[in-house]
Amino acid sequence: MKKLITLTFIVMLSSCGWLGFDDPIDVTDNKLPYWLKLNARSTSELNMVVIHATELTDMVEAREYGERVLYDNETGASGHYYIDRDGTIEQYVPDNRIANHTSGWNSKTLSIELVNRGRYPNWYHSDHQVMQESYPEAQIEALIILVNELKNRYSSINYTQGHEDLDIRKIPSDNDQTILVDRKMDPGEHFPWQRFLAAVNLKKETPPEDIKE
Numbered sequence: 001m002k003k004l005i006t007l008t009f010i011v012m013l014s015s016c017g018w019l020g021f022d023d024p025i026d027v028t029d030n031k032l033p034y035w036l037k038l039n040a041r042s043t044s045e046l047n048m049v050v051i052h053a054t055e056l057t058d059m060v061e062a063r064e065y066g067e068r069v070l071y072d073n074e075t076g077a078s079g080h081y082y083i084d085r086d087g088t089i090e091q092y093v094p095d096n097r098i099a100n101h102t103s104g105w106n107s108k109t110l111s112i113e114l115v116n117r118g119r120y121p122n123w124y125h126s127d128h129q130v131m132q133e134s135y136p137e138a139q140i141e142a143l144i145i146l147v148n149e150l151k152n153r154y155s156s157i158n159y160t161q162g163h164e165d166l167d168i169r170k171i172p173s174d175n176d177q178t179i180l181v182d183r184k185m186d187p188g189e190h191f192p193w194q195r196f197l198a199a200v201n202l203k204k205e206t207p208p209e210d211i212k213e
């Protein structure tokens with residue numbers, strides 16, 4: 001009898017989500033003003049999660065940059081999800097819309113931006129090519145929960161890369177045109193790839209079908 005009561009209790013707990021098995025992930029819906037102008041897509045095409053760092057000071061500044069209209073179709077550049085240093089998650093662009101986050105890789109990818117200073121504010125100064133900030137535990141934990149949730153939702157996602165892996169272009173530095181610097185360095189050397197990959201079971205590769213000659 002005692003066993004039965006214990007079992008019933010466990011079933012009750014887990015079905016209510018008290019044990020965390022069914023907890024919906026806490027994501028604040030905070031769509032960008034132009035989100036309806038971003039092209040729609042089928043989520044069945046999603047195949048990769050791209051990890052970014054904002055290279056800005058905080059979420060407020062990330063929002064300002066995300067809202068800026070940069071293109072003729074009245075949209076701008078942003079990720080889908082933003083994770084603050086304390087693990088707070090906001091969604092700027094719905095999964096079924098194409099966000100402008102990684103040149104050439106937007107159509108089938110979901111992008112996650114980690115709030116992190118990166119090279120801020122001297123992104124392209126040749127003496128400042130170091131990512132300045134590590135990623136707090138709460139931020140990485142939230143990222144792992146989010147990515148596992150996205151994997152559950154979209155079984156076609158099997159790959160992950162950093163922005164720096166997909167955009168390897170170099171550009172002249174601000175201070176000396178003869179010195180080239182990386183256009184993108186995010187998420188950079190402080191991002192704990194080993195831990196992340198072990199926790200989400202994604203391959204750190206580019207989807208083979210999408211590799212361009």
Ligand SMILES: [Zn+2]
Pocket residue numbers: 051052053101163184186
């Ligand atoms: Zn990026």
